[in-house]
Amino acid sequence: MIEKDKQLQQALEELKQADLYRSRRVIDSAQGIYLQLDGRQVLNFCSNDYLGLANHPEVIQSFKEAADRYGVGSGSAHLVCGHGLEHHALEEELADFTGRDRALLFSTGYMANLGVIAGLMVKGDTIYEDKLNHASLLDGGLLSGAKFKRYLHNDLHNLQLKMQGQEAGQNAMIVTDGVFSMDGDVACLLGLSALAEQQSAMLLVDDAHGFGVLGRSGGGIVEQYQLTQAQVPLLIGTFGKAFGTSGAFVAGSEAFIETLIQKSRTYIYTTALPPAVAAATRTSLRLLQVDGWRRDKLNQLIMHFRRGAEQLGLELMPSESAIQPIILGKSQKAMQASAALLKQGIWVSAIRPPTVAQGSARLRITFSAMHDIAHVDQLLSALDAVAI
Numbered sequence: 001m002i003e004k005d006k007q008l009q010q011a012l013e014e015l016k017q018a019d020l021y022r023s024r025r026v027i028d029s030a031q032g033i034y035l036q037l038d039g040r041q042v043l044n045f046c047s048n049d050y051l052g053l054a055n056h057p058e059v060i061q062s063f064k065e066a067a068d069r070y071g072v073g074s075g076s077a078h079l080v081c082g083h084g085l086e087h088h089a090l091e092e093e094l095a096d097f098t099g100r101d102r103a104l105l106f107s108t109g110y111m112a113n114l115g116v117i118a119g120l121m122v123k124g125d126t127i128y129e130d131k132l133n134h135a136s137l138l139d140g141g142l143l144s145g146a147k148f149k150r151y152l153h154n155d156l157h158n159l160q161l162k163m164q165g166q167e168a169g170q171n172a173m174i175v176t177d178g179v180f181s182m183d184g185d186v187a188c189l190l191g192l193s194a195l196a197e198q199q200s201a202m203l204l205v206d207d208a209h210g211f212g213v214l215g216r217s218g219g220g221i222v223e224q225y226q227l228t229q230a231q232v233p234l235l236i237g238t239f240g241k242a243f244g245t246s247g248a249f250v251a252g253s254e255a256f257i258e259t260l261i262q263k264s265r266t267y268i269y270t271t272a273l274p275p276a277v278a279a280a281t282r283t284s285l286r287l288l289q290v291d292g293w294r295r296d297k298l299n300q301l302i303m304h305f306r307r308g309a310e311q312l313g314l315e316l317m318p319s320e321s322a323i324q325p326i327i328l329g330k331s332q333k334a335m336q337a338s339a340a341l342l343k344q345g346i347w348v349s350a351i352r353p354p355t356v357a358q359g360s361a362r363l364r365i366t367f368s369a370m371h372d373i374a375h376v377d378q379l380l381s382a383l384d385a386v387a388i
């Protein structure tokens with residue numbers, strides 16, 4: 001026990017020395033363009049609240065009304081007595097909006113990814129994952145016990161090579177982020193779905209960062225590319241980002257969803273989301289469809305940033321999404337840049353290994369529809385001033 005304590009202390013010290021120590025900052029405000037941090041206001045460029053719905057009056061109102069009616073806790077898991085009318089209605093609305101047979105709620109995106117992959121794939125099956133997939137997708141693949149292969153980022157040719165050993169009749173699943181969470185680029189879904197079809201493999205797309213943001217009505221990457229349930233049989237979305245609430249869903253065929261209800265351990269053995277969160281999410285789902293201006297504004301901000309950053313000579317990634325990383329290389333450099341920006345009242349998070357590959361530490365800038373052009377200009381001049 002004491003020996004372990006010593007080992008841990010030493011390991012923590014090593015993390016600090018390597019600029020890999022992570023610490024939390026306590027904020028004292030709602031999510032928004034400005035956050036209250038250590039008694040002062042800072043301009044926020046690190047939230048995933050892309051559409052500005054986390055503190056939207058109508059979303060809050062739905063939350064409050066449902067809490068008045070249903071209380072706070074859901075009381076149990078969905079399969080016991082925790083599956084309420086708000087959960088059920090949200091699932092039906094999500095199925096309808098995504099054009100899938102059914103949708104199923106999970107308490108977090110992390111749990112959805114673990115539960116869907118490990119709930120459907122077993123030993124003897126094969127899972128193919130993009131190297132840059134979110135940790136929860138990788139963990140789901142490992143947990144399933146299936147053969148686990150990673151292909152080079154967004155590289156169809158490499159995936160094709162890896163799939164050559166795939167035997168007829170053997171179950172396979174291709175798993176990818178829709179919008180890659182740390183790079184901001186988009187999966188080559190048309191190619192992936194064609195390859196999946198050709199190989200009789202399932203395709204799972206985790207659209208945590210695209211849902212609500214991409215597509216004419218916010219349906220995410222599958223709406224943008226017009227991909228049906230036959231082409232993308234497993235679609236995952238999360239509520240903690242553009243929806244501004246919390247939780248996640250998977251949408252797909254009747255047989256997939258019903259199997260997950262029977263078999264998915266992170267679905268079965270956990271308490272259902274609070275009904276008020278489901279109610280608030282229903283309002284977000286409506287708002288993200290009708291408020292097309294939020295997507296338009298976000299796109300204007302992104303384009304304005306990219307033009308400005310190029311003029312400053314900053315090296316950008318091929319990202320058209322609200323995630324705009326600036327790669328700095330060493331962890332120390334990313335930490336210093338983030339600290340220098342914070343001194344100027346601007347909060348941009350530094351992302352380091354193992355979240356990203358060694359030598360690719362970065363600033364991860366994210367935009368929200370609540371930003372204005374003036375905020376982006378403020379960010380650009382701060383980036384210029386800290387001379388990264």
Ligand SMILES: *Cc1c(COP(=O)(O)O)cnc(C)c1O
Binds near residue numbers: 113
């Ligand atoms: C954030 C994220 C998740 C996890 O979702 P939570 O609801 O926060 O647990 C899963 N996949 C991707 C790609 C994400 O970015």
